[in-house]
Amino acid sequence: MARMTLIDAIRIAMDEELDRDTRVFITGEDVGPRGGVFRATQGLFDKYGATRVVDSPLAELSIVAVGIGAALADLRPICEIQFADFIHPAFNQIVNEAAKLYYRSDGQWRVPLVIRAPYGGGIGGGLYHSQSVEAFFAHVPGLKIVVPSTPQDAKGLLKSAVRDPNPVLYFEPKKGYRAIKGEVPDDDYTIPIGPARVAREGGDLSVFAYGMMAHYAEQAAEQVAQADGIDAEVIDLRTLLPVDKDAILNSIKKTNKALIVYEANHTMGYGAEVAAVIGDEGFEYLDGPIKRLTGPDVPAMPYSHAMQEFFMPNPTSIADAIRELAAY
Amino acid sequence: MSTITTARPSTHLNEQTLREMFWVMLLSRRLDERSWALHRQGKIAFHISGMGHEAAQVGSAFALNRGVDYTHPYYRDLALSLAMGLTPTDFMLSLFGKAGEPSSGARQMPSHFGSKRLNIVSGSAPVATQVPQAAGLAFAIKYKQTTGLVDPNDATQPRVALTSLGEGATSQGEWHEGMNWAGVHKLPFICLVQNNIYAISVPIESQMAVANVADRATAYGVTGVVVDGNDLLAVYDVMVEAVERAYAGEGATLVEAKTYRPVPHSSDDDDRSYRSRAEVEEWKQKDPINRFRDYLIAETILSPAQLDDYEHRARAEVDQAQAAAEATPDPAPEAALGDIYAPSEAV
Structure with a gap:
């Protein structure tokens, strides 16, 4: 057990999943040497290198779409959308593609994809750095949506998301990134997606x-x-x-x-x-x-x-x- | 722009392969024609055609490691899909929406080709969505080779991802973003644009201000090639170069195959409202199948008797496929409720 912030737990979950499975990689804007604008990926570029922690072009649609393609090829992408407010260009890829591929292929093509996005207000982010977008996607069968509120849940649920064979949207309450602290087990535990x-x-x-x-x-x-x-x-x-x-x-x-x-x-x-x-x-x-x-x-x-x-x-x-x- | 300066790869094709390429084009055409007839008879709800595009598709397919390399096709790719290994019966099952339709379990409209077994990724109807996904497939190929998950020379693994679309779809932002990733990461990626100069009714001059889609390749740092899409062997030649470039880790290629759709966009379109009959007739004279047929006969690779035999076989296969589909039951209505989430597996 260690006491840590929400964002520490998120980073540790990604670190452990990158270490566990070579198929896991991270892409998104500024996730590389910068470690993410919120520092969620801090240190991961140094540890795993440019092949597995990949700075994307500044284009959310293709962050998701390339993730979908890589997931179809049996990799385990973790795609970071810098703010949930910027996820809308990828709406078509999430709703028409990721959510429907398993269904439209009669269960042949799976999309084991995680899309992480900080969401919500309270940080002076105004119209375009404060949005809560979960309801748009909660109307879409084929997606899973996870929103952790404690560091323990954040680590266990993110590990479950990475190991899930379906597209999982993982929305992180950004105001709580450092404001929320809690005890987190050191071991490789998961918390199942589903139960409240x-x-x-x-x-x-x-x-x-x-x-x-x-x-x-x-x-x-x-x-x-x-x-x-x-x-x-x-x-x-x-x-x-x-x-x-x-x-x-x-x-x-x-x-x-x-x-x-x-x-x-x-x-x-x-x-x-x-x-x-x-x-x-x-x-x-x-x-x-x-x-x-x-x-x-x-x-x-x-x-x-x-x-x-x-x-x-x-x-x-x-x-x-x-x-x-x-x-x- | 690159041009073919070295010996053309197609000169190494043996006669049997040349006849097989012709056969796939012919089979696709006869299957396509039957599909139009079935729609006019009121037997099926919808058909979208690949007629006129057969050389662009078959020439491309035969340059790939078929059934192993990834393809992420679009709705006109009937001949490409047949070349990859889908069958006329598979297609008829999709037209009739019958149980066991292999691409989608009859959930999708016809011509939304897909097969995990053949590494054909299931496509959707919104155009160009497949392009950045195919960049993702190519990214995964390179990633697996770089991280040691696969051997780069292992021909049992995909080594290139080919996606295809029409010229109208290149106006989409998704096309741009996919091309950009392919260029930035120097991916084993081929984008085949089948330019038939109309996006339903909208002509190319309303779609873009440059003469060729492939002119844009420079902007993405990839190789761009324009080819006569009605010349089977010319398509094959440029595609072999593109595949070899990808296999060698030398990056992506944008291939623009100039062709024409001699029929309406789909069974619900009437092309008389937007183009002249004279124009359509002119293009029918350039039909890619007739052109290759004449070549094979002139070169005595195919005899008139063999051609008759091919025609009979094609008709028989289409008849048989139609009969099989008509005799197949509908899916269980409750099949609409299946395959929403993939089951979890042991990690």
């Missing part, structure tokens, strides 16, 4: 969240436990696709109330699906409205600190939403 994690057990209501919002939700739950005696359960969804319906429904059976938190825009966000699962299969357990606490429906997160903080849910606003729902 009960981050905090509780009986009064359920908070469903992922990424930075899961981290905040745990803080908010501690706040209301101490200040108000409310016992909130926090479910860190951590895999968004496939949807872990059992984890959602098991928690609702216990608490009868649901608050869903995500920092993307409100309408058609990932929480809409969580709400639909509860409404569809958990209706009889409900003892209150299904609530969502989200970013507002504006085109993107503004740069100004004042507007940015207004946009993003935070532990205080989550605690307020918990109190309101608990009182219902």
